[in-house]
Amino acid sequence: MKAISSMATRHLLADLVASAASAGCAEVTVESVGGVDAERRVAAGEGFDLVFLAESALRRLAVGGHVDASTVTPLVVSQVAVAVRSGSTGPAELPLVPAFDDAAGLREALRAAERIGYSTGPSGTALLRMIDEWGFADELGDRLVQARPGVPVAALLADGEVDLGFQQLSELVGQIGVRILGAMPDDAAIDTVFGGVVATASADPSRAASLLAFLASEVVVPIKLAHAFGTV
Template sequence: MSNPIDTKPSVVLFSGLATQKALEAEIFAAFTTETGIAIDAHFDPTTELQRRFAAGERPDIVIVATPALASLAADGVIDPSTVVPLVTTGIGIGVADGADKPDISTVPALTSALRNARSVAYSQAGQSGIYFRTLIERLGIAAEVDARATPLAKGFTGVAVRDGRADLAVQQLSELAFVPGIAIVGPFPDEVQHLTEFAAALSNAAAAKPEALALLEFLNGDVARAAYERSGLRAV
């Protein structure tokens, strides 16, 4: 007799990188323990997720930067009535554990730290990297920083600091905290800080799927909110 088919319910989730630490470290396990529902998770920067959606991929739930949801709704990817704001996060700088931490407490100090760095790592596809490009233009140091920068197509910039390609990593604070061996110097000064909100929504394909609705509700519940805060995010 053949083995019975595994019918354990599951949910496919596409998420930006900012929430990865909280989700993988705490939230997924707590949700599966409580409900018995498994999660098939895929993490990419919001811009990369948008490319995957444009190519026809359809998860059950998405977690992306909130500004991206309007176009996803217009394209029929998500059900806009299910949008739930989850967290906000700011951008900061990380260095390798044990390395000197530059002063970035003021805009002039941050400018000096970026100009004096051997190399600055940033993500070309992430919300933080897109903003960082505009910031160094505003500060008038783009050519200087770019001449020695370590741009990453996607992923965690802390990895480039840990392996020695760069000495400063720029990214969302929660993404810096995700990489072992990285020490967070601090957030950008308030005058040049850029907060990004991330929200979850059901895809149109999963609007009537009870497992997906259960996960959406869990992502905005007390257990998840506490996990977000512990990972460096601010629950909305």
């Protein structure tokens, strides 16, 4: 079977589908690309059995009839975290506290940063909306750098293209050349629910639905937590 996902869940899905195969579910190959590109390809009718994206994207695809709306299944909650460049050659570790005490501290960091990296997809959109609501859009202007589709913000940090980065926590953990400050503060949190759905182009929707049910089961919760995702 074939599936497509955004980059945010690629490492998680690799372990999830391996666990599913070990449990006797259908084997599936997951292609991970930028979320916007993934949605476009599914909408164009490309032959996937399963689609793993943010719930907002899955709803749009369902409205368009590209996926089976009755099979939309929330799987994990992902937090957006804040990171900076690090001189360390070791992998970025999971922090235990938020990056800032409150939104005020986050606003100060934004205003002090020379270049601010953010990702494509729902988390980047939410960050830009928040910045606009704070009245910072004009002030930050060209200091805001959107990562190219399929390129993680962690890479922009490690390469020195930005000095402050915002990305899904799961995509920052384990990356080289970055230091994770922590998740966004509670009063400025950006959380995204990622889910799965059976595509209308699936050649075997029943088997696809069975695999999706396994990925939503309690059996794989430890895998989700190990990848810095929250459960739904």
